[in-house]
Amino acid sequence: MSGAMPGSNTGRVGANGRPASEQAVVSGAVEPEALVVTHWFDSGEDGEPYSATVRLTGRRVGIRGLPRPGDTFVREERIDGIVPGSGLVSITTWVYGLQPGEWNVTAELIGRRDHVRVDRPSERWRRSRPESIQPAAWSWRRWGLSAGSATGAKTRWAPLAPLARMPAVLPGSFTALAVLGILVGLIVQAVLAGRANISVSGSLAASLLALGLGLVGAKLWHAYLHPGPWRQALLGGWSVDGFLVVAPVVAVGALVAFRVPIAPYLDAVTPGLFFAVAIGRVGCFFTGCCAGRCTRSRWGVWSSDRRVGARRIPTQLLESATGLVLGVGTTLLVLADVPAVDGLIFVAAFAAYILVRQLLLRLRAERREYSWRRSRLVSGARS
Numbered sequence: 001m002s003g004a005m006p007g008s009n010t011g012r013v014g015a016n017g018r019p020a021s022e023q024a025v026v027s028g029a030v031e032p033e034a035l036v037v038t039h040w041f042d043s044g045e046d047g048e049p050y051s052a053t054v055r056l057t058g059r060r061v062g063i064r065g066l067p068r069p070g071d072t073f074v075r076e077e078r079i080d081g082i083v084p085g086s087g088l089v090s091i092t093t094w095v096y097g098l099q100p101g102e103w104n105v106t107a108e109l110i111g112r113r114d115h116v117r118v119d120r121p122s123e124r125w126r127r128s129r130p131e132s133i134q135p136a137a138w139s140w141r142r143w144g145l146s147a148g149s150a151t152g153a154k155t156r157w158a159p160l161a162p163l164a165r166m167p168a169v170l171p172g173s174f175t176a177l178a179v180l181g182i183l184v185g186l187i188v189q190a191v192l193a194g195r196a197n198i199s200v201s202g203s204l205a206a207s208l209l210a211l212g213l214g215l216v217g218a219k220l221w222h223a224y225l226h227p228g229p230w231r232q233a234l235l236g237g238w239s240v241d242g243f244l245v246v247a248p249v250v251a252v253g254a255l256v257a258f259r260v261p262i263a264p265y266l267d268a269v270t271p272g273l274f275f276a277v278a279i280g281r282v283g284c285f286f287t288g289c290c291a292g293r294c295t296r297s298r299w300g301v302w303s304s305d306r307r308v309g310a311r312r313i314p315t316q317l318l319e320s321a322t323g324l325v326l327g328v329g330t331t332l333l334v335l336a337d338v339p340a341v342d343g344l345i346f347v348a349a350f351a352a353y354i355l356v357r358q359l360l361l362r363l364r365a366e367r368r369e370y371s372w373r374r375s376r377l378v379s380g381a382r383s
Contacts (some may be wrong), residue, residue: 033070033100033155033258037163038092039107040136040145043310044084045343049294051080054091054133055237061102063153064381070099080309081365088145090136090309104150107133114367121231134252138167145309167309168302170286177283182211184279185272188327192268192334199258202263206254210247217246240357263343265312271331276351285316292316293365313363 039054056076063071077091108130117196145167156164163171186204221242251269255262283367285291288306293311300311330349339345 032262033096033098034158034161035095035098035103035105035153035155036092036161036166037095037107038136038138038148038167038226040088040132040134040311041109041131042091043082043086043089049081049083050111051078053078053111054093055108055110055130056093056095056105057107058095058098058103060099061104066341068099072096073314075099081294082310083294083296083330086300086311087200087302088292088310089294090145090304092166092304092307092309094161096158098155102153102154104152105135108134109133130290136167138165140211143168166184166304166306167287168286168304169288169306174280174283176286176288177286178276178280180282181279182253185276188275188331189269192271192331193265194336196264196268198264198268200257201269202260206251206258206260206265206279207269209254210251213250214243214247218243221245244354254382261342263346265333266343268329268347270349271334274323274327274330274349277353278327281316281320281323285314285320290316290319291365303382304364310367315360315363318362318363319357322353322360326353 001348002008004383015086019351035058037056038057042052056073056075056077058075059067060071060300073095075093075095078088078185079091082089109132110130131314135147135150135153136148139146174237186207189207190200193200215238216293218238218240219242222239225239251265255265281290285303292311292315294300295313296311297313301314301317302309302311304310305312324348330345333339333345
């Protein structure tokens with residue numbers, strides 16, 4: 001589970017041109033006002049994936065005399081991996097450190113590949129000609145973008161900026177569904193543990209300890225994969241890989257301490273874990289984390305990574321479906337006492353999940369740079 005923050009550091013800067021996260025750390029306080037705006041454009045008809053830049057120009061309404069710091073801004077947002085034929089694309093921009101009030105914001109798209117014939121030099125200039133784009137609004141009923149209000153946008157208190165309306169994003173949905181998934185998982189575990197004559201209290205205590213320390217591991221591993229200011233790491237996302245490493249170790253230690261048989265416990269807890277994955281990944285989809293790559297495929301689903309909205313491979317929903325299938329399948333096996341070897345259900349289910357997860361990670365928009373590779377990149381940059 002990666003990042004529930006509104007986008008990454010890339011393209012997110014304050015009015016003075018510095019990254020918002022760095023600005024907050026340097027100033028020692030959260031910026032008092034922020035502006036959140038969304039614009040849209042069409043990805044085009046056909047061709048290879050390309051990059052484009054959206055240039056936003058803002059001016060506070062009612063300025064008298066010369067503008068003061070925070071009364072105007074110019075911001076450029078680079079968008080990579082735009083896939084022609086994927087339909088409408090939106091870009092949501094956060095600008096921090098602004099004077100409060102109403103703002104007029106205009107946006108231009110620079111660098112889109114217009115569909116002109118490359119064998120006509122007289123038409124090549126159109127490729128770099130800026131094109132005005134309009135504000136965007138989102139319809140949950142139609143699940144699509146529409147024209148937004150042309151009137152001025154208003155600033156808001158900076159800490160509430162992540163709660164601003166964004167296309168296909170429900171702030172807080174990940175937390176709500178993650179809690180629901182955990183509760184469902186614990187209930188299923190308690191029922192199956194009682195049926196297998198395992199101490200329900202001991203098994204639940206072991207699971208809660210593993211859950212708590214596993215979340216710490218998920219946070220630390222996410223911070224390791226996304227180095228940056230400590231505040232950003234603390235408020236950022238989570239990594240399932242970190243959880244999967246820490247939680248089983250803690251669970252085994254707790255089971256030994258509580259004298260709960262390990263193998264039967266693992267089989268009893270497996271269905272609940274995957275039901276929690278199935279529910280929690282839906283929260284990822286509506287929060288905009290762990291988003292898939294942009295695609296023109298008919299199987300793509302329009303969604304957002306909390307910055308760029310586009311038709312994407314629904315990696316979160318695919319992982320949710322995997323969790324649901326494994327949850328139902330392992331429940332049936334546990335109830336039928338198949339196979340007779342305790343612990344085999346857990347091993348087989350997790351092996352299948354890890355295999356599918358590794359395949360889905362390759363379909364995500366976010367590309368991970370592991371420690372050895374980052375070290376080589378840093379060494380190359382210094383040489």
